[in-house]
Amino acid sequence: MTEVTDLDVVVVGAGFGGIGLGVELLRVGITRFLILEKASELGGVWRDNTYPGCACDVPSHLYSFSFAPYTDSTIRYPDRRDIQEYLRSTAIKCGLQRHLRLNTPVTAASFGEDGRWLVTTSTGDRYTAGSLVWTVGQLHRPHIPALAGRELFQGRAFHSARWDHTVSITGRNIAVIGTGSSAAQMVPHLARDAAKVTVFQRTPAWVLPKPARRFGPVARWVLEHIPAMHAIYRKAIYYGADLVLSPVMTAGWTAHPARWVARAHLRLSVPDPQLRARLTPRYRIGEKRIVLDNDFYRALCRPNVELVTEPITELTSSGLRCADSRLHPADVIVFATGFRASEFLAPIEVRGRDGVLLSQQWAKGASAFYGLAVPGFPSMWMLAGPNSFSASGSNPTIKEFQARYVVRGIQQSMRLGAAIEVSPSAMHSYQQWMDDAMAGTIWPTGVDSWYKTASGKVTNPWPATNRAFDRMTKHHPATDFEPVTAADTSCTGAA
Numbered sequence: 001m002t003e004v005t006d007l008d009v010v011v012v013g014a015g016f017g018g019i020g021l022g023v024e025l026l027r028v029g030i031t032r033f034l035i036l037e038k039a040s041e042l043g044g045v046w047r048d049n050t051y052p053g054c055a056c057d058v059p060s061h062l063y064s065f066s067f068a069p070y071t072d073s074t075i076r077y078p079d080r081r082d083i084q085e086y087l088r089s090t091a092i093k094c095g096l097q098r099h100l101r102l103n104t105p106v107t108a109a110s111f112g113e114d115g116r117w118l119v120t121t122s123t124g125d126r127y128t129a130g131s132l133v134w135t136v137g138q139l140h141r142p143h144i145p146a147l148a149g150r151e152l153f154q155g156r157a158f159h160s161a162r163w164d165h166t167v168s169i170t171g172r173n174i175a176v177i178g179t180g181s182s183a184a185q186m187v188p189h190l191a192r193d194a195a196k197v198t199v200f201q202r203t204p205a206w207v208l209p210k211p212a213r214r215f216g217p218v219a220r221w222v223l224e225h226i227p228a229m230h231a232i233y234r235k236a237i238y239y240g241a242d243l244v245l246s247p248v249m250t251a252g253w254t255a256h257p258a259r260w261v262a263r264a265h266l267r268l269s270v271p272d273p274q275l276r277a278r279l280t281p282r283y284r285i286g287e288k289r290i291v292l293d294n295d296f297y298r299a300l301c302r303p304n305v306e307l308v309t310e311p312i313t314e315l316t317s318s319g320l321r322c323a324d325s326r327l328h329p330a331d332v333i334v335f336a337t338g339f340r341a342s343e344f345l346a347p348i349e350v351r352g353r354d355g356v357l358l359s360q361q362w363a364k365g366a367s368a369f370y371g372l373a374v375p376g377f378p379s380m381w382m383l384a385g386p387n388s389f390s391a392s393g394s395n396p397t398i399k400e401f402q403a404r405y406v407v408r409g410i411q412q413s414m415r416l417g418a419a420i421e422v423s424p425s426a427m428h429s430y431q432q433w434m435d436d437a438m439a440g441t442i443w444p445t446g447v448d449s450w451y452k453t454a455s456g457k458v459t460n461p462w463p464a465t466n467r468a469f470d471r472m473t474k475h476h477p478a479t480d481f482e483p484v485t486a487a488d489t490s491c492t493g494a495a
């Protein structure tokens, strides 16, 4: 049996969430913690998504931590390499390297009678800690649809987040399944080198034009010569996104201009009316994640690109067959089919008080207090948990708000010398607020998307502005959390 490492805090995952949380722990003087990361490098989604054209939809000045401002005056929208480099250098600058344990996949965690968490890894290493923080993200487990004949296909097939760089694209027939953000970003790049790219669409995306990746000379001059400008620009996009994009989720006033702009973008980019009709969404803008892109539509007009809207019925040894019986030959299939987003924390086995399994508690769809705490799971915290994905702003910003709250909770638990748990009344009033807020959005009645479970419960997005998240999580957790006594934890296994 391997040794058990005893800590104050175990953090699982080293993407934006794990790094932000680690820095906040160090800021308040908590140093007995480790960040366990299953991969051989930090970075999360920006390490995993290496498909051609992978980039961020949020300007870099906002898609960054407030404590590590982005001061590059040339790049407006970062690509995955910029972000990966930003995360790497932030971790080094903030002294997180010695807290990182790479190649350490966590497989299970259980809350013991001693009021501490035992964390088990597939390497055999075990850790105990008073507090456990999951920062495993929402979009890290690829979703690949179950297609008949998958085993028959003789070419290469992989998910967009597991790009196989040994496969050559040049001169080959590439099939891309999906038309979300990843597909929109990769298709223009693939189309340049491939003999043919066939794009399989189930539901057309709403696509808005994206400002240029680089700043023009005037903006650059302003950013370089007025030092406060970086901070002002960051604030402007933060408030701007809340003002303009957030009302879209409630079909508010800005949904109309956003729809007009998207329609105009489609009209200007796609001259063929038949192709345009097939690319026109028949649902409200915002029901699925909006795509920001300038090149996707134009790429679909190239002679070597075909859009297929017939449903795929099966894979054969040489390609994909659709409902109209037509076979589309392919050498390579790329699944740009998203992630298992509503299966939070899966496949990790998490047991809370009384041995309760988190997956069972969440069987009808996950929920958590501000996406960060769950009743029955004392001193277990999450960043990017249920209903805390910002559909209209920057996700690192939400994670910073969550990290601030979680670290205060950890301090409270350390002060009390006991695990703490969200009180039933706090959870009840939060859930009531959440249900009301969610009912006012377009998601419950909207089309299927990764925002909801197969049964229709909206589990992923936050139904209000980023400013609301900031305001609602500013108070001290002592108001909402109670210490867990020995009597609460001494009946493990009881019904």
Ligand SMILES: Cc1cc2nc3c(=O)[nH]c(=O)nc-3n(C[C@H](O)[C@H](O)[C@H](O)COP(=O)(O)OP(=O)(O)OC[C@H]3O[C@@H](n4cnc5c(N)ncnc54)[C@H](O)[C@@H]3O)c2cc1C
Pocket: 012, 013, 014, 015, 016, 017, 018, 036, 037, 038, 039, 042, 043, 044, 045, 046, 049, 054, 055, 056, 057, 058, 063, 104, 105, 106, 107, 135, 136, 137, 138, 139, 140, 182, 348, 383, 384, 390, 393, 394, 395, 396
């Ligand atoms: C292609 C793509 C583009 C995106 N673009 C945007 C955008 O433009 N704007 C925006 O706001 N958001 C965007 N997102 C959302 C993005 O997920 C968040 O913005 C953010 O980067 C997530 O950070 P995270 O730390 O929560 O999760 P992740 O980045 O997913 O990091 C989680 C980490 O946990 C590790 N981990 C998971 N399970 C275990 C385990 N069992 N044991 C140990 N380690 C584990 C993973 O390896 C990973 O390193 C995008 C996501 C993707 C996939």
